[in-house]
Amino acid sequence: MPELPEVETIRTYLDRVLAGQCIAKTQVLLPRQIAYPAAQEFAARLQGAEILRVLRRGKYLLFELPADLTLVVHLRMTGSLVYEPGDFVPDAHTRVIFSLSSGHALVFRDTRTFGRLYALYPHELAEAKGLVTLGPEPLTPSFTAGALSGRAKRTAMPVKSFLLDQKRVAGLGNIYADEALFVAGLHPLRRASSLTGAEWQRLKEAVEAVLRDGIADGGTTFRDYRNGAGGHGHHQEHLWVYNREGQPCRRCGTPVEKIVVGGRGTHFCPHCQPEARS
Numbered sequence: 001m002p003e004l005p006e007v008e009t010i011r012t013y014l015d016r017v018l019a020g021q022c023i024a025k026t027q028v029l030l031p032r033q034i035a036y037p038a039a040q041e042f043a044a045r046l047q048g049a050e051i052l053r054v055l056r057r058g059k060y061l062l063f064e065l066p067a068d069l070t071l072v073v074h075l076r077m078t079g080s081l082v083y084e085p086g087d088f089v090p091d092a093h094t095r096v097i098f099s100l101s102s103g104h105a106l107v108f109r110d111t112r113t114f115g116r117l118y119a120l121y122p123h124e125l126a127e128a129k130g131l132v133t134l135g136p137e138p139l140t141p142s143f144t145a146g147a148l149s150g151r152a153k154r155t156a157m158p159v160k161s162f163l164l165d166q167k168r169v170a171g172l173g174n175i176y177a178d179e180a181l182f183v184a185g186l187h188p189l190r191r192a193s194s195l196t197g198a199e200w201q202r203l204k205e206a207v208e209a210v211l212r213d214g215i216a217d218g219g220t221t222f223r224d225y226r227n228g229a230g231g232h233g234h235h236q237e238h239l240w241v242y243n244r245e246g247q248p249c250r251r252c253g254t255p256v257e258k259i260v261v262g263g264r265g266t267h268f269c270p271h272c273q274p275e276a277r278s
Contacts, residue, residue, distance in 0.1 A: 001077045004138065004171030005214030006225050006233060007059050010081060013228035014061075014106070015054035017083050022050045022101040030095040033108075035116040036127040045069060045119040046098070058134045058170035072118040072128050073108065078224040079115030082107050111224065134170040138207055143169075145200035152192040152200075159195065160188035161262040163207070172207065175220055178242045178267045179210040187273045188259070188266045213238065241267040 002010070023046045031039035049069060055062040061081065063071035073081060086103040096108040096117060108117065118128050126132050135151065136143045151168045152159075163169055163177040172180070181188050183206035186199065195203070219225055219233030222243065227233065236243070240250055245258040245267060254271040 001059070001173050002075050002079075002219070002225050003059060003173035003176050003214075004056075005176065005211055005217075005235065006219035006227075007056055007061060007075065007171070008215050009219045009233065010075075010228045011054050011056040011061055014081065014083065017228070018051045018063075018100070018106065019053050020050065021104075022048055023098050024048070024101050025099040027097040027099070028095075029090070029097070030110075030113065033095050033110065033113060033115055033117060036118045036120065036124065042117070042119045046071060057131060057137065058166060059173070060128070060131050068122050070118075070120050070125075072120055072131065074116045074128070074130070075110075076114040076116065078111040080109050080224070080226045080230075081228060082109070082226060082230045083228055084230075130166060133167050135166065135168045137170045138172070138211055143204065143208070145197065145204045148204060149195070149197065149200045152195065155191075155193050157192055158189045158261050159186055159192040159203070160264070160266055162192035164262065164264065169207070171211075174264050174266075175239070175242045176207070176210050176214060179240055180206040182206075182240045182269060182273060183209055185273055187275055188261050188268050241269060243267065 026043040026046045028034055028039040028043055034042045049065040052064045055064060061073040065071060084105045084107045086105055088105060093109045093111050094107060095110050098106040100106060120127060136147050152162055160177055160181060163172050184203040186203060214220060214235045217233060217235035217238060218227060220235040221232040222236060225233060241256050244256045246255050249256055249269040249272060252271045254269055256267055257270055258265055258267050
């Protein structure tokens, strides 16, 4: 699933190429991927709308349009948004085509069809349930060690699960949670409520560092992720532990291990990330 760095990479590119263009026509090829409103009304709302700018909240892309209308795109596991020339040929995974005033197109593709699109006015934002309940946004002033610590009080969940809970931290997924815990030197099974103030500060800084590195590398591509121009990310070449089970830790040489935490495959170094303790 594209995580914050991947979605931010897409946002940056699309904001640059789309701002000021109008949506001339919207073709919905798979109506069930339009979450709200119904596909016909979705296309009608977007007809002729100018794209003012492209924003991001967590893993959601937000296209700001006139009259307080927002096009919300949640790529989820295998979705992509690519800026294409007007003569592109749709493939079997093309789900929505936004024809633009420039003659180009913004194309939403999704192999497994988990992605969701919305065209929302402010009073309808709750239709995108995951969007309105997001926690603090990393890389912003609201993302502090104190805020993290406060959200972890009285919870028995492991710190890995805490980082993946979008109501507590916006935008993190499996890759960058594993990477942040390695950089912070914290075992993924450590109970979140047991972390000290100094450890929260270390983790907060680690989250910021791995996200910035991921953005600088254009995101991480193992299979499905594509940026807004259709290219791959390169951060997979620089990962500390994620997807490196059995390979030597880049710091100490100890083989990276993989366990399951909260149903998610989790990679860590048993030497650099000491055993969990309460």
